[in-house]
Amino acid sequence: MPKNRTSKYRKKLGLSPGSIIYTGDKETQELFIDSFDYNSEFLDEKTHANIEDVFHYKTTKSVTWININGLNHVDAIEKIGTHYNLHPLTLEDIVNTSHRPKIDDYDNYVFVVLKMLYHNANDEIINEQVCFILGENYVLSFQEAEGDVFETVRERIRYAKGRIRTLGSDYLLYALIDAVTDHYFMVIETMSNKIEDLEDNLFNGFSQEEISIQIQDLKREILKVRRAIFPLREIISKIEKNENNFIKDKTIHYFRDVYDHVIQISENIEIYRDMIWGLMDMYMTTLSNKMNEVMKVLTVISTIFIPLTFLAGIYGMNFANMPELHYQYSYFILWGVMIVLFLGMLYYFKKKKWF
Template identity: 55%
Template structure:
């Protein structure tokens, strides 16, 4: 059962801190108490090293011309740590501001020495046995991609990159043999693959709601489930639709550290996002149809009830008429003096009832 309190519409927080200069690094999000944690993966074709730390200064020691460094930062509420990393990698203040602004829409910015991307990572919690009962998690994710490094900034611990880490550790595929541009592709590919799983779950939820609507007595809370589903689809739509423009621009960027072969992979990602977008639009229309279907079902049930009540009232109209006539207090009513008039009257009333009942069944009104 869906809690009704979850369906209260919350006004979104400001996308920018008020009365502050542009470039001010102010965290805007809900996960206020997440400790900043760093995961550093340093690799090339022959070697692979992995480190974790709570100090951003530990990420300053990985600069090599023959290795690619992926630094994943979990936790954005500690803005001082983000600023330290931003200063070391010479990130523009506006980029640092967007990194900690979790309401920032997906976008891409090109600078001289690096590329900045904002995307949304969508997934259902892994600890939920039945994903149909789990709430969608939408996590703000930023990438800074340079010639030999990739920085990824996440709101909190937990992501969809386990497969990428495994491929790097086991030297599977092309990851260890390519540059930072291909690592960016692998990370974006993991995010978009998860979009497909999210969309599949949404499709399963719609099918379950359709089955429930066709039951004789659908769940009374189904309207709240439909509203929750509509909100979830809207969140997915806000994350996916801007990503089409991001990937289109990424494919066409004129950058020294984006290989021509990698552009083909980015083009493939763009096709996948288009497919996800089309599925989302289809499910969005189906969700609106679910509410119409529910209202139609309720109307049909009400019509059935009204039909039965109308038939009952129609049957009792002639019986009430007869009872009303012989219930009048006139002194001279000869039928009242007959010996079997009471039983005759009951027989006539019963006969009228049976004839009308037969007629209604013949017309298939019952």
């Protein structure tokens, strides 16, 4: 029975460009805001309940990272957009959770859309959109719900690890994008392990139906990961060209390192994609070989009984001396033999996994 699927774009049909309509499915998500305001000398980390509480960070001389969870709170998104002078099309893209990863340059900020991938407790791939606004001394990040891949960045800010507290907001944007990219490696590593396990199961003759379902799940996963990662090459390439004033030249080198990682991940994805198609071919070949083995055995059995059936067809049961005809329970014995033979053949075929 087909699943009931709803369109994410139906909410936006007929609306003018710049209409801020949340297209996700987390309608009851609470608004959660946390901020890091820092420089090399101090750190101010806070959690906020209202969007107005973070407005004053715009005028500080230190670097500020404001992380907003809860895209279903469109009013809060509009308020911060007005305060930071964000374009209506930017706000529209922020709450459009099915948007393709991209980068846009504006006069007063840079807008980046990425797909954040990670595994949940059930080993399922979570594909969540995350948006970044890079300004002169701030980074705004927008997420659909709590839970992300940025905890390592928070730790580096809290404990002044590395150079993050001594550099500007452009380096903070790099650190956040790098954290997203690092989790891509973890996702494809898990995918690689699944592919190797499936290969072993195919060679060991495990349940064919279960393996076919796992192959289909892997195909969907690889397509999801590919759609998330491939546009990132275009984003990093545009950043490398440094067509705006918000990313300093010395930070470009770090983005080049991210670009190398993205290329490596993209190559691995293509390899794994070919391996998954190879698994499907191997699965079909295994089914064909198994069917050939079954047909060979059945052909041998049929060949043995063909001459016996031929002789029985000519002479029938027309012999004068047949002691079984005079037994009182011959009919029931014959039925018993036939039933036992039938059940024995079923057991043999089941044991050989022919059905």
